[in-house]
Amino acid sequence: MTEPAWVQHAIWWQVYPLGFVGAYPADTPPTADEHRLRRIVEWFDHAIGLGASGVALGPIFASQTHGYDTTDHYRIDSRLGDGGDFDHLVEEARKRGVRLLLDGVFNHVGTDFGNSSWFRKRRNGSGFDTFEGHDGLIALDHDNPEVVDYTVGVMTHWLARGADGWRLDAAYAVPDRFWAQVLPRVREAFPDAWFVGEVIHGDYSARVRDGGFDSVTQYELWKAIWSGLNDQNFHELDWALVRHNEFLDDFVPMTFVGNHDVTRIASRLENTKHLAHALVLLLTTGGTPSVYAGDEYAYRGVKEERFGGDDAVRPEFGSPPEGIEQLGHDELRLHQFLIGLRRRHLWLHTARTSPLQLTNRQYVYQTRNGADSLVVALNIDDEPLSVSLPEVGVAQGEILGGSGAPPQHIVTAAEVEPHGWLIIAPTARP
Structure with a gap:
């Protein structure tokens, strides 16, 4: 593994800047003198209150439309502001101990x-290759x-x-x-930087090894x-976690249940009780977890396969909400609790999981790293x-959290309510 030591503490709050500040789509695009990039700073304290340690930014460089059709990687998109606004973002992040992750589009660029x-x-x-058939996204000759x-110059410039x-x-x-030519040169100049590749299908471990990434999505x-x-x-999920364990032998993946490219998890799930x-x-x-801005309030939005089909999952955000009556209060508190845990x-x-009880609709697993472990019970039935701790190799445990109101904290057995969950920390073994 090549990741820097600080990544062990990293929990990202992800933002799609152009949408977040209302710069795209917009009937009248904002100008640089509006300095909209600075609006993200207003949300830094919210990210910290959520428990995040870093803000992962979507594209912020000069582009034609949505940010992924870059025209100049050395210049901040004028709809967001200018270089001074980026420096302000960095300064305010540093004051708060917040890390910043940038989004680099080096597979393709805009036609301009x-x-x-x-x-x-x-x-x-006849002409140039494009990215997945999009005429406005021209593939670079790698x-x-x-x-x-x-690419090395751009990456080192912003680092x-x-x-x-x-x-x-x-x-x-x-x-x-x-990547095998680019990343070693960047890492030599900035050995404490972290590099995560967007990879959807295929052999993740081979991508990390051959490309030189620290992580992939x-x-x-x-x-x-x-x-x-x-x-x-839950058998499908358990199989995915077997694969996940294997990945962890080689690298720590970037994990998420939502991002700027997919339907919001609150819209994706058929039963919103299962958001938890x-x-x-x-x-x-x-993994290195990432929370997509708005998911902590159970924002909804469906991605559609059409022009503008991402807009619903990339809305504008105003000022941070205050008080306890804001949208999605229960979801926010749950995020805070679990991120705090x-x-x-x-x-x-770098914990690995192993199943303790498994049926289609009920799943108890242990997540472990050396002598440390938790027992997690999920019920969608x-x-x-019913969970008997001695039967799964634990004499007793402390209930750390869950749905419902557990009658006692130290237990040898527990009952998880229908469509509920429970997290137990073992305190003794048989």
């Missing part, structure tokens, strides 16, 4: 990108040494200005040999969480779930 000689030509010689040098790492967009579409687990809950099939189960899974399994148990970063 300044150097068309770096575009990858189609094999038949065999061109100048593209390698340019020098205060960023802590990079999410590398569409990393799965870029040859591993390109764990889409397999994301899919198994929501589909396992919707299909009432999804979050418990995210925060009691190994995670931060008190740093060993969860209409009937209660």
Whole structure:
């Protein structure tokens, strides 16, 4: 594993800046003198109150529309502001001990990108390759040494200005040999930076090894969480966690139940009672967790496969809400509790899971790292779930949290209410 030591403590709060500050889509695009990037600073204290230690930003560089059609990686998008606004963001983050992750789009660029000689030509010689058929996203020629040098230059430039790492967009579409040339050079200059590649399908471990990433996005687990809950099939989830354990032997994945590219988890789940189960899974399994801004308030939004189909999951945010009557109060408190639990148990970063009881709709698993462990019980059935700790190798345990109102804290057995959950810390073994 190559990740820096600070990543063990990292819990990201992810923001899509152009949407977050109302810069895209917008009938009248804002201008640089509105300095909208600074609005994100207003939410730093909210992220800290949530329990996050870093803010993962979507694209902030000059682009034509949604940020992923970059035209100049060295310039802040004028709809967000200017370089001074980025420096302000860094300064305010540093005051609070908040890390910043940038989103780098180096697989493709916008049609107005300044150097068309770096575009990858189609094999038949007619025009340029595009990203997944999108005419406005022109693929770069990753065999061109100048593209390698340019990418290294961009990444080191913004790390020098205060960023802590990079999410590398569409990393799965870029040859591993390109990243293997880029990342060692950047890491040599900034050995404490973290690099996570966006990878959806395929051999995650091979991508990490051959490309030189610290981590990749764990889409397999994301899919198994929501589909396992919707299909009432915990066997699918358990199989995904077996795979997840194997990944943890090689690297620590970036885990999530929502991001700017997918339908919000509150809209994806057929039973919103199971939002808690999804979050418990995210925060009691190994990984570097990321929470998409708004999910802590149970925001809804459905991604559609059409132009503008991402807009619903990338809304504008106003000022942070105050008081206890705000939207999604219960979800917010649950996020705070579970993130707090995670931060008190740093060993969860590389914890492996093993099933203790498993049926389609009831799942008890142990999450363990050496001598440290927790027992997690998830019930999506209409009937209660009985858990006998001695039968799963634990003499007794302390209930740390769960749905309902446990009658006592130290138990040898527990009952999980229908569609409920429970987290128990073992205190003795038989």
